[in-house]
Amino acid sequence: MPHIAVARLWFEANSFAPEATPLAAFQSREWVAGDDARARYRGTATELGGLDAFLRERPEWSATMLRCTSAQPGGPMTDQAFATWWEEVAVGLASGGFDGVYLSLHGACLTESDPEADLTIIRLTRAIIGPSVPLVASFDMHANLSPQLVGLLDGASGYRTYPHIDMADAAWRALRLLEARFSGRRLHGALAKLPQVLHSFHMRSEAGPMAETWALAQAMESPALPDVSLFGGFAWGDSPGAGPSAMAWGESADGARAAARAVMAELAARLPRFAVALPDGPAGLAAALEAPPGLVALLDPADNPLSGGAADTPGLLRLLLEAGPPVETVLAFLHDPEAVAEAAALGVGAPIARLLGGRSTAAFGPPVAFAGVVERLTHGRFLNQGPMEAGSPVDLGPSAVLRRGALRVILTSRKEAAVDPAFFELHGIALGEVRLLANKAKNHFRAAFAARCAAIVEADFAGPAALDLAGLPFRHVPTAWRGAVGVA
Template sequence: MRIAIGGFIHETNTFAPAPTVFEDFGDWLGNGIPVGKEIFERTPKTIALRGVSARARDDGHELVPLIHAPASPANKLTEDCFERISAMLIERIGDPTRLDGVILDLHGAMVAKHHSDADAEILRRVRSHVGPNVPVVASLDLHGNVTPEMITIADGLVGYRTYPHVDMYQTGERAYELFLALKSDAPPKARGFRSIPFLMPIHRQTTMNSPCSELYASLARHEAECGDGAKLSFMMGFTLADVNQCRPSLYGFGADQQKLDRALDAMLEEILDCEAEFHAALPSADEAVAEALRQPEGVTVLADVQDNAGGGGTSDTIWVLESLLKAKAKDAVVGLMFDPEAAKAAHAAGLGADIEIPLGGKGMPGHAPLVRSFRVAGLHDGVFRLKGPMMAGSDQNLGKMAWLVCDGVGVVVTSVRTWYVERESFAITGAVPEEHRIVSVKSTNHYRADFTELSSRIIELGAPGAVTLDPSKLSYKNLQPGTRLYGTGPAFQPAKV
């Protein structure tokens, strides 16, 4: 068969300070959007697209490479951005009469200035181009705010089942399996969708802990009970999108509608039974630091969950760093701090130099930098190889990086705002996490994939940032009325005009 494959991926935080523009999209090394055969050379080896391509090639099929366009989370895509990339994707598909199918790597929570349900719009345009008889399948992030329209337009959608996302490649394989079923002599026609009536704060979504570890295990059992190659997905949603479809959901595709409906209904009941566990409480930075200092030997990880670039955060708030200094903490390191000016100053001064700089605090309105004298303890510039469970074997380039130290507290500074933290991102500058008593990461959950193994304990904290994890503190206007803002929390009602 001849299969078109590509991706257009964005997790849109409509509360973030900056819009998303065309130049924000590109590969991990900052070299623009991979096009054609480049998508097999310039994309991380662990993503869904790689799972699809490996299986398809093993089966002897011809792949038609389109584009692969990811960008770090930020506010809505500009109209120009969305239209340009969508046009690139459609143009590369070419003559649909020469295709047997299309498999896409999407997110599920993209919002454009002129399309609130941007993933549905991408699927709609692909469907319009290829017609009703060419199967269209997509892999999705489990933070997708999926809509009934997406389920109707696509022939199949398959979501991640892990957060941190260590099953991206496997999700691509599952999407490919669903595509093969659609091309069989008895293609599955059943599909179903269930909307979940409460929001799930993102820091409560990790599948490494309860309740999500048990819920996803249950999802796999229900899928197996459906038989006949059915694929079920549980999307926990992305709460930082003020759109009507901002809700968790369940959906599935299979051969037997009754079995599919029973499985989705049973899974929905199990999720509702766990609702109270999706609470929003978080300690302050000062409280978390005090708790960390009370801990015995071992490494304590402080998760600065609201300054996560992976959710649209600026990744440059200084609250945890300031709290550690105020508490006279020793042997601590904070990262990754996005501050190109500080990194440039450190490289200009050189290893071992002392520099007084305004560090961080530049991206969020009302914030201010921390002005201190820092010693340049480590430097790095350019590409390095990732080693953690999510992206092992892939290269990353965060530009000029520096490990700066003040009164025993270090901070790893980068020149690129990045959405994922793993140990190598620290260690490449010399700030080896295992050698510190306290490690603070600007990440909501992805850090767990690589940091849990080294830590004696993890303390999540709620310092101010662009990734507000308590949905009741967000100024929504467009949610579905009656949506509970967290587990057993207050229900959203639109303001009266």
Template sequence: MSGKLRIAVARLWHEAHSFTPVQTRLADFRRKEWQQGPATADFYRGTNTEIGAVVELIDSDGDLDVHFSLCTAAPPGGLVPQGEMDQIHEAILEGLENGPWDGIYLSLHGATLSTGSLSPDADLINRIRTLAGPDIPIAVSFDMHACINPQLADLVQILSGYHTYPHVDMKETGHRAMAMLLDCLRNKRPVRLHLRHVPMLPLSHMMRTASGPMRELVDLGREAMRKPGILDATFFASFTYADSPHASAVVAVTADDEADTETLLDSLASAFLERAPRFNAPVIRAHEGLTRAEALLENGSGRGPVALIDTADNPLSGGIGDTTGLLRAWLEQSSHLRTVFSFFHDPALVAKCHRLGEGARISVDLGGRIMPEHGAPVPLTVRVLRLTDGRFHNVGPMENGMAVDIGRTALLEAGNLRLVVSETCQSVNDPAWCDLHGIELAGVDLFLVKAKNHFRAAFEPFCRALIDIESPGPSPADLHLVPYRHVPRSLLD
């Protein structure tokens, strides 16, 4: 055996929305990310992702012998059928059997749910711990919106999470987790994970880290990491639409084994809790947002379109890409403005458009097919303006360099409205999406999008203004409207 450190790496990234009828299937994982073995490095090399960080270390550190088990991810969406979650777990475990390992790194989301488990992440880590034995250090990275099972403190030694929202620090997070793991191994440094649950369930609407309460918390965490013996301090905000008994804010501290962390945990948890009211989001309805946008455009200041962001059907919050409130409001106001609408998820309509070809004129019913309680279909006569294969590479800051496949799409036109329908439910979060559809934002007045905070990372520089609105949808800001079964109602007050 060489003197290199043998590190096993695996990834399972999916954020579950418990209240959509559209399940996340194995095919969704295979379409987005499904890599095993040596080819994994080539897939992630140069990408702003956690595994991209691992590949950078491989390329720069000759003392690492890294083995990739399954690395997979799917876009946020409904629960994963238990049998298919089991297949993913088994594939990851099979790839970890070729031990012994000096250490293990797991890139996880932390808010995964399946039809048969309220804590699939903990299920997987439990099995990995059994396979690895009690002494092998395990490092985990989570999304900021993880629902953290308290068992984790007894299963892994190292935990870090995203410090930015929009999540543009995925690679940095992977580097932090790996740096702690390698420090632990090379310096024989025993470390422990400490968790403190905070009785609150903050909305992600007001969680952007450019400023505001989450920015302040991230700064407090970084200040804590300058204290002796503190390797990492991360604030996890949970995911409000995952119906999990572990849905709660959490402070996580990775520290030297002998470090006294109680006072620090008390302080950080109190800082989180005292900011709870500042996470409440003001709700603006579609008509009001459109009126504000028209006023901004008439004012003439600034450049680019005004973006109206419909947060309640945001695919990266598990939205369905099917609600109709924003489009209906635009039609009712008879807007004369040059408008792009993104998007509707409708595989059958996309197939029809591709069959008829560009230039075809058709009558369509848009949206309202999955959860019509959030808005009836909108009838419209359109022309098929452009057809695409839905493939591009991200050029913006989030997951920069990653190959993206949103399935086939169709760009439809009705007067001054251009509207995209797609085969999969993925929001526009990268300028390459515009290039794919031949959309020049300089020639757009209104950009109507089903999205939330991640949209801002790439598009804020191109827009005159961004206005969050909420039409009826599966991810409302008022959590009292969400039919929880497992989340304690006390967290909502």
């Protein structure tokens, strides 16, 4: 009757974002523990939704839910936020009595002082539970993994889809490795790295170089080699473990090592296909307006919240105001609590004139003067329809919609990516009546919207996740690794 401990810290840090990510960002999004934690995730397409389903199929198992949290990607986690989370988890782990431990991690977490926070978590966990208690983890496919991980873990797995719609499956795979360990089966881990830093534009799982390599990795799996996972890395996470990696777990150390190296060789053979070229903003807007009839998306990946963007850069809004496209247009979104508060104080139908964008930093352009009316105010809460994180609650805080002519601008008090149809329903936007959806988003947007859009156009703007990596002040990525796909 195994009894396991579960803890979660899911956070992807952009080293070049303008603001650190505080404890409040975690507490306002996901901050649960104890008896209520499993209920919070039940039925959701998340790792801990997968954990709940796994445990319900194994009533002889029990779990102690230690602190579980996540935040939208952003600047490095403050040291205070990390210490608050870890101190609580450490006390729980030290209470003992666990047959195993499962960690739901991202793999690209950084703090203000630690460029390898996930590795630190695993090291600290192992130090508390000792060498004999099995320890497994799941990771996002954008994890920047250190080869040292496999010597500390008894098993691990990662997402195999991008957009990420298999979070629950990744948990199941990791937990099955834990189950195998309980049955007396000891697996050997291996991790191979590719000395590159890659953009994620061509890492989608429906087709392309990453999808092909994923398929080859999964074809290697067998009863003797139960998990082979491929990770693309996160380009804006300045870490010694930055870049792609392959992790394999097998009965034979040599077999696991050979599989990991073979997967990396397959990815290396496809490196030229990861190169990216995007139009600038005006060219992207022109291409979007020339697309076939229907909803067309113009994406600003440089300020994508799910790449650590601030949802605050002004370039996309400035372009729309200057170009004035004569079609129904929605900008999603600007993270601006002060503007929301002003709109709420003025009320629906009131005129509003203020600066928007560039609130957190002027590094990506000065704020933009906006004059329009307050069209809608909301409480900011909805449930994701999915497929990504389906069933998960989202809280934007109070939000507002401003209108100027054919342009509507969504403002939120909290930063949560606009990648789910329920985001737009909350704001009274019938997407069937919209021609141009200008969104601070990238690949995750496609999970729910690829089938809804006549075309999706990505354009290059200024922002913390911009296309050109050459000028970024990397400090921790090994110098020899900065030669691929625009990294100096």
